[in-house]
Amino acid sequence: MGVSKTQLFNISQNAVARAAKVLAHPARVAILQYISRQENCICTDLVDVIGLSQPTISQHLNEIKKAGLLQGTFEGKNLCYCINREKWEEVQELFHAFFGKINQNCC
Amino acid sequence: MGVSKTQLFNISQNAVARAAKVLAHPARVAILQYISRQENCICTDLVDVIGLSQPTISQHLNEIKKAGLLQGTFEGKNLCYCINREKWEEVQELFHAFFGKINQNCC
DNA sequence: TATCTTAATCGTAATATTGCAATATTACAA
DNA sequence: TTGTAATATTGCAATATTACGATTAAGATA
Numbered sequence: 001m002g003v004s005k006t007q008l009f010n011i012s013q014n015a016v017a018r019a020a021k022v023l024a025h026p027a028r029v030a031i032l033q034y035i036s037r038q039e040n041c042i043c044t045d046l047v048d049v050i051g052l053s054q055p056t057i058s059q060h061l062n063e064i065k066k067a068g069l070l071q072g073t074f075e076g077k078n079l080c081y082c083i084n085r086e087k088w089e090e091v092q093e094l095f096h097a098f099f100g101k102i103n104q105n106c107c
Numbered sequence: 108m109g110v111s112k113t114q115l116f117n118i119s120q121n122a123v124a125r126a127a128k129v130l131a132h133p134a135r136v137a138i139l140q141y142i143s144r145q146e147n148c149i150c151t152d153l154v155d156v157i158g159l160s161q162p163t164i165s166q167h168l169n170e171i172k173k174a175g176l177l178q179g180t181f182e183g184k185n186l187c188y189c190i191n192r193e194k195w196e197e198v199q200e201l202f203h204a205f206f207g208k209i210n211q212n213c214c
Numbered sequence: 215t216a217t218c219t220t221a222a223t224c225g226t227a228a229t230a231t232t233g234c235a236a237t238a239t240t241a242c243a244a
Numbered sequence: 245t246t247g248t249a250a251t252a253t254t255g256c257a258a259t260a261t262t263a264c265g266a267t268t269a270a271g272a273t274a
Contacts, residue, residue: 003228003229003230003262004132004133004229004230004261004262004263005134005158005159005262005263006133008133008134008137008157008158008159009133009134009136009137013133013136013140014133016130016136017131017132017133017135017136020127020128020130020131020136021127021131022127023123023124023127024124024127024128024131025111025124025231025232026115026116026120026121026124027111027112027115027116027232028124029116029120029123029124029127030115030116032209033120033208033209036208036209036210051115052112052232052233052234053233053234053235054234054250054251055233055234055235055236055251055252055253055254056233056234057251058251058252058253059231059232059233059252059253062252083209088209092206095202098130098136099199099202101140101143102140102143102190102195103143103144110258110259110260111231111232111233111259111260112232112233132261132262134262159264160263160264160265161221161222161264162221162222162223162224162263162264162265162266163262163264165221165222165223166222166223166261166262167262168221169222
């Protein structure tokens with residue numbers, strides 16, 4: 001039915017899935033990489049850099065924002081994003097914990 | 108148009124996105140966790156453990172398989188999955204490198 | 215061989231995602 | 245206030261994903 005049955009899974013499983021979803025499109029990976037490379041975090045040229053249309057970029061940015069991974073000013077001309085350090089480290093830790101708990105103990 | 112323009116992005120960006128896609132559903136996260144916990148890697152009770160229907164589990168398993176993250180015997184009764192250690196470490200390294208390269212140097 | 219068990223596949227429905235054109239909004243500058 | 249430059253929103257089309265009932269396939273076992 002196209003709907004994920006999230007209620008079947010625990011909080012941490014859903015958290016990993018939600019975070020992974022953000023990274024599950026190369027445009028969002030590229031956007032995060034680009035933003036992180038900018039010294040001054042004025043990211044008005046994302047459309048040129050990435051090569052997708054402005055609405056599409058805006059949509060992807062919104063997905064990243066919704067996950068809490070960006071911070072800064074989002075309104076009007078004084079636009080200034082950057083990575084939300086705290087949330088980013090949280091996600092990193094989440095993945096780290098997930099990978100750490102998977103042991104490959106057979107075959 | 109519903110199709111990801113993967114050609115716009117480099118190999119590593121697409122690789123991160125592909126790997127993240129596997130983890131982008133809590134059922135697949137749960138399946139990987141469960142398989143990794145099994146000593147003997149006979150995973151016939153996934154349907155009971157996860158709580159999704161048998162065809163749905165089979166579909167999710169196939170997604171994980173397609174990403175190369177499972178190894179073992181997949182045919183008939185002598186079914187025996189486990190995590191493909193080599194590929195798993197590759198993915199882990201991929202994420203590690205991605206996270207490592209993101210620096211949060213503004214705002 | 216017939217039957218049972220279990221996983222894969224098929225078919226289909228519902229929903230989500232991706233992408234862009236058109237339009238709206240916002241902030242600033244002249 | 246009018247114009248300009250930039251991002252956001254809307255609406256829509258194409259495709260992908262999620263889920264499951266029904267069926268099929270393959271191996272085990274009586």
